Amino acid sequence: MTDPQSLVRQFHKAMGLHHIDDPAPDDDKTADRRYALIREEAYEVGYELLERGGRTAIAHELADLAYVVYGTAEEYGIDLGPVIEEIHRANMSKLDDQGQPIKDERGKVLKGPNYTKPDVAAVLERSDRMRKEYRDFERRAAQANAAFEAKVNEAARTQDLSMFNAACDSLREFVNRERCDGCGSLGCCCHEGE
Numbered sequence: 001m002t003d004p005q006s007l008v009r010q011f012h013k014a015m016g017l018h019h020i021d022d023p024a025p026d027d028d029k030t031a032d033r034r035y036a037l038i039r040e041e042a043y044e045v046g047y048e049l050l051e052r053g054g055r056t057a058i059a060h061e062l063a064d065l066a067y068v069v070y071g072t073a074e075e076y077g078i079d080l081g082p083v084i085e086e087i088h089r090a091n092m093s094k095l096d097d098q099g100q101p102i103k104d105e106r107g108k109v110l111k112g113p114n115y116t117k118p119d120v121a122a123v124l125e126r127s128d129r130m131r132k133e134y135r136d137f138e139r140r141a142a143q144a145n146a147a148f149e150a151k152v153n154e155a156a157r158t159q160d161l162s163m164f165n166a167a168c169d170s171l172r173e174f175v176n177r178e179r180c181d182g183c184g185s186l187g188c189c190c191h192e193g194e
């Protein structure tokens, strides 16, 4: 499945709403609008739970709630997936040395000796940097593509096979240069700063 935030981003772009690459102003108007959406959907989840609305209605309202939560992340320029991973990492560090949960008498999970707090600031900094790197890559790729097309058209016009080969070579060099050392994807900088 496509990650949920990508779907919500698609919606925001299609509807002319703010999104991760064009965040909303951090003002009262944005905060009030996003909070109203979350409050409304959270209320609807609560209603279906308490009124025993059934799995279909609960699933529907949970998805509505997740949608506006991801939409809020979009409007605030936040890539929420890595933040959730960091929260998960911190939560899993609550296990004790034997890999067992520590609970109080009411069953609430407590923090064990290995617990480390989530570092949300560091995660945001990294995801912001990776997104900027990707945008820079997109610009370089568009330039490389335009240069390739110009050379190929010129080669076709002049029937110059060596010019065509040179155009292919330079595009191949671009791809090799841009390939991520970490994961092998183009335009990814996941290996940097680690």
Ligand SMILES: [Mg+2]
Binding pocket: 041, 044, 060, 061, 064, 065
């Ligand atoms: Mg709803």
